[in-house]
Amino acid sequence: MADDKISENIEEYLEVLYRNGSNGEQVSTTMLSKELEIAPGSVTQMLKKLESLGYIVYTPYKGATLTTEGMKIAQKITRKHRILEKFLTDVLKIKPENVHDQACEMEHTLSDEAEMALCKMLNNPDLCPDDHIIPACNFDFKNCQECGSQHDFDQVIYRSFNLLSISELTSNTEGVISFIRGSPELLDDIADLNIKIGSHLSYEFNENRLSNYFLVTIDDRELNIPLEMANNIFIRV
Known part of the structure; x- marks a missing residue:
């Protein structure tokens, strides 16, 4: 409760x-x-x-x-x-x-x-x-597949920090990617971009950004992240 x-x-x-x-x-x-x-x-x-x-x-x-x-x-x-x-x-x-x-x-x-x-x-x-x-949930998982394999709720551990998705960022922000949500297919698409847990992400707010895309820097690489991915990639804040 x-x-x-x-x-x-x-x-x-x-x-x-x-x-x-x-x-x-x-x-x-x-x-x-x-x-x-x-x-x-x-x-x-x-x-x-x-x-x-x-x-x-x-x-x-x-x-x-x-x-x-x-x-x-x-x-x-x-x-x-x-x-x-x-x-x-x-x-x-x-x-x-x-x-x-x-x-x-x-x-x-x-x-x-x-x-x-x-x-x-x-x-x-x-x-x-x-x-x-x-x-994101406040359970200590790196992705939804880890959560899906946990069948005993009494063994679940809570995170000690908060998360924000890329699409929630409304000002210049930096953080470490700490949770990725979604289906196996979405996780594969994110992995194909070499986006992973532990990557450093920085975001510079731009009111004129492309609709439904977020320009971010991940481990020194600039990427335009589509909204579906941005909704499900979370950084530690």
Whole structure:
């Protein structure tokens, strides 16, 4: 289950902060107030509380950014929400207008074991029905095949660091490729480009980049990575 020491209210705040600032962007109080439909004064009080808990860095009149710990929690709850949306849409055929609210109700109580089982059943999806990235799991695997061969959840180890996919990068970023998601076919296509775990990746943000491609430097080689691959190659941050 989601950590019972963390209230659903806190998880909702962290989820919105992640959705709007996953790559370290500052999220304004105004934006939080609008998305959560909560008065700005109440949002400010919660941000102060979140900072005291070590989940964010808050700058008055400017906004907040997630800390490493805050991002860890935010990614986890966001991942569960989007996997549930995928399950509700593709398997249960829930009406699209009801999917988000259903997922919101379920995400806080979905166990990590059930999350893993859903991911395997759905063939390791990278996008939710609204085409938003499903964050990487926080289990210590290098790829989905390692996860698929692990049948005893009690033996699963958690990562000690956070990940971002190439397609989530919205500013100049460097990191080490630490997880590659997807089918055996996609993994083979990525390997054919000599992209592997442990490779160093750097990305320079460019608003005028080619649509559906990300220009990155991997181990001193410039590559244009197509969106499907970019969604599934994750760097340690």
